[in-house]
Amino acid sequence: MCKDGEFDGRDLPRFNRRQFAALSGSAALVACTGMDGGAGAALGEAVRGPSLAESSVTIATPDGQADAFFVHPASGRHPAVLLWPDIAGLRDAFRMMARRLAERGYAVLVVNPYYRDVAGEQFEDFAAFRAGGGFDKVGPWRGKHTAEPIMRDARALVGWLDRQASVDTARGVGTQGYCMGGPFTVWTAAAVPSRVEAAASFHGGGLVDEGNSLSPHNLFEQTPDTAYLIAIAQNDDAKDPEVKTVLRRAAEAADVRAEIEVYPADHGWTVPDSPAYDRAAAERAWMELMELYTAELS
Numbered sequence: 001m002c003k004d005g006e007f008d009g010r011d012l013p014r015f016n017r018r019q020f021a022a023l024s025g026s027a028a029l030v031a032c033t034g035m036d037g038g039a040g041a042a043l044g045e046a047v048r049g050p051s052l053a054e055s056s057v058t059i060a061t062p063d064g065q066a067d068a069f070f071v072h073p074a075s076g077r078h079p080a081v082l083l084w085p086d087i088a089g090l091r092d093a094f095r096m097m098a099r100r101l102a103e104r105g106y107a108v109l110v111v112n113p114y115y116r117d118v119a120g121e122q123f124e125d126f127a128a129f130r131a132g133g134g135f136d137k138v139g140p141w142r143g144k145h146t147a148e149p150i151m152r153d154a155r156a157l158v159g160w161l162d163r164q165a166s167v168d169t170a171r172g173v174g175t176q177g178y179c180m181g182g183p184f185t186v187w188t189a190a191a192v193p194s195r196v197e198a199a200a201s202f203h204g205g206g207l208v209d210e211g212n213s214l215s216p217h218n219l220f221e222q223t224p225d226t227a228y229l230i231a232i233a234q235n236d237d238a239k240d241p242e243v244k245t246v247l248r249r250a251a252e253a254a255d256v257r258a259e260i261e262v263y264p265a266d267h268g269w270t271v272p273d274s275p276a277y278d279r280a281a282a283e284r285a286w287m288e289l290m291e292l293y294t295a296e297l298s
Helices: 017-024 092-103 126-131 134-142 147-162 179-191 234-239 242-254 279-297
Strands: 032-034 052-061 064-073 080-084 107-111 173-178 196-202 227-233 258-263
Touching: 052 092, 052 147, 064 092, 064 147, 080 092, 080 147, 080 179, 092 107, 107 147, 147 173, 147 179, 173 179, 173 279, 179 196, 196 279, 227 234, 227 242, 227 279, 234 242, 234 258, 242 258, 258 279
Parallel strands: 032 052, 080 107, 080 173, 173 196, 196 227, 227 258
Antiparallel strands: 052 064, 064 107
16 A cells, blocks of 8 residues: 655656656547537536547545546447545546546546545546645545445445446456555445456555455455456565465455466556656556456456
8 A cells, every 4th residue: 555655765757747657558539529418417528539539537435426537439339447546646647547538438437535534536647646645634434434434435436327328337347556556346246246347456554454354355255257457566465475365365265267367567567657657667557457358358
């Protein structure tokens, strides 16, 4: 899990929207069209373009109104992906990552994980998170992210996705999470096991909580049809080398497909505005994610 002081001494990158688009690998990422019809109230006016449709939406959950970003190909029906951001929340880094996924043929929802307390973007990027005392600010919000509320969210969010005209409900749902969002992917799969067929955690924290029946590693047996990609940062592994072993044993005992790997990169390496961003390692993780989704959601 990302912790205060973890990035001390590192340069904190600042990116504008054009640089994010370049990092995402396609100039088309900034050309998007308005969202098609469906449940959810539009919060912002959509930008028009030739290939993607995107909008800000609100989604009713048992705990309130969750605001989120939704992007998908402008035509056709596609597998849905629920993307859980890292500790700094919904921001341009994750909007651009979602657009890149949408370009590959997925309908992607990125939720504001802190919607119970605040709506909208709280930090422009990770540098703003650090400069604005982000760890202290989000502490009380993050404390509410236990298994039960995230599983309630997952049921509501996947249900919303399944009502969208752009989502192909005959194909499975994917979910991916970063940092604190890592365990959310397993909770999502356990909450909606009949729909979630692929789950990926990147430098996720809290995947093993011994003695907790709802620890992600204890929920593999509830998700027999879900395939997992769990990518662990090398510095997280150095701090707790038993996590990978416990996860592998749990996956084997539950007879679930799970690729569990320690990457030669530090916590946060996949997120473009992270001080630990490693483009080569991030692209490798992207390719492994695409292989997972191609195999499980096609």
